[in-house]
Amino acid sequence: MHELFAENQAFRAHGRLWIEGPADRFLGIGRLELLERIATTGSISRAAKEMGMSYKKAWDLVSSMNTQARQPLVSTQAGGAHGGGAALTEAGAQAVAEFRAMQARFEAFLADETARLYESK
Amino acid sequence: MHELFAENQAFRAHGRLWIEGPADRFLGIGRLELLERIATTGSISRAAKEMGMSYKKAWDLVSSMNTQARQPLVSTQAGGAHGGGAALTEAGAQAVAEFRAMQARFEAFLADETARLYESK
DNA sequence: AGGCGTTATACTTTGGCAAACATAACGCCT
DNA sequence: AGGCGTTATGTTTGCCAAAGTATAACGCCT
Numbered sequence: 001m002h003e004l005f006a007e008n009q010a011f012r013a014h015g016r017l018w019i020e021g022p023a024d025r026f027l028g029i030g031r032l033e034l035l036e037r038i039a040t041t042g043s044i045s046r047a048a049k050e051m052g053m054s055y056k057k058a059w060d061l062v063s064s065m066n067t068q069a070r071q072p073l074v075s076t077q078a079g080g081a082h083g084g085g086a087a088l089t090e091a092g093a094q095a096v097a098e099f100r101a102m103q104a105r106f107e108a109f110l111a112d113e114t115a116r117l118y119e120s121k
Numbered sequence: 122m123h124e125l126f127a128e129n130q131a132f133r134a135h136g137r138l139w140i141e142g143p144a145d146r147f148l149g150i151g152r153l154e155l156l157e158r159i160a161t162t163g164s165i166s167r168a169a170k171e172m173g174m175s176y177k178k179a180w181d182l183v184s185s186m187n188t189q190a191r192q193p194l195v196s197t198q199a200g201g202a203h204g205g206g207a208a209l210t211e212a213g214a215q216a217v218a219e220f221r222a223m224q225a226r227f228e229a230f231l232a233d234e235t236a237r238l239y240e241s242k
Numbered sequence: 243a244g245g246c247g248t249t250a251t252a253c254t255t256t257g258g259c260a261a262a263c264a265t266a267a268c269g270c271c272t
Numbered sequence: 273a274g275g276c277g278t279t280a281t282g283t284t285t286g287c288c289a290a291a292g293t294a295t296a297a298c299g300c301c302t
Contacts, residue, residue, distance in 0.1 A: 014139055021132055
């Protein structure tokens, strides 16, 4: 047992991981979740509502990702059947898959570091 | 070369790492730097000034760390020679060393993930 | 043609939090 | 005793990012 950190595992390694783009933050856990919900709901507004996020904020995030990436991650249509909608592009689906994997490796790293806090020297 | 991320290495994995304590954030890169400067300057106020941080904020951070840890990380004296001062305790020095190492492993992880963005599949 | 739900974008308001300000206490030192 | 630089703590101010409000355009569908 480690001397510094208390016996009841009250200390844990936490963190945030994201990909920084040419202009701005490009993709983090929040944007990832938004992309996933756009994929399942077929619309930015429904994805935003599910996350308790304003449509404006969601749209700004999508815009930030689309303008930074070589190819847009989300394709949109204003008007049409059901008023329009949005979907992931090929590049969008690929970005989701890659960042999910990166995030999983990060969570393994954090679990490892938390364990290390309590291992005897 | 990867299809998603542009040719000029404009995308990089970034992140923040910290140790969450029983009540609150316990130790991150900002608090670490503060502790290190307390060690070298011998005072909270000088450490804060070096970092462009208000004394109050620095004191609040020290207080948060001292109350969460089993033993205080920083010992202080109000009044006395030169008005008083502050120093790292044994536990404080140990916390600095351990978190420095954790942060170094994290930076290696980030460099690895950045490289992975550009490796061919 | 008009309705609907969506995307698209500008403008205004608000809330939370960091910074600034203020004050007291402490204990050596001259 | 009084000054000094520090710790210790409460209160106020200000800022800016987030949220909210408003409006327009789009294109299927009845």
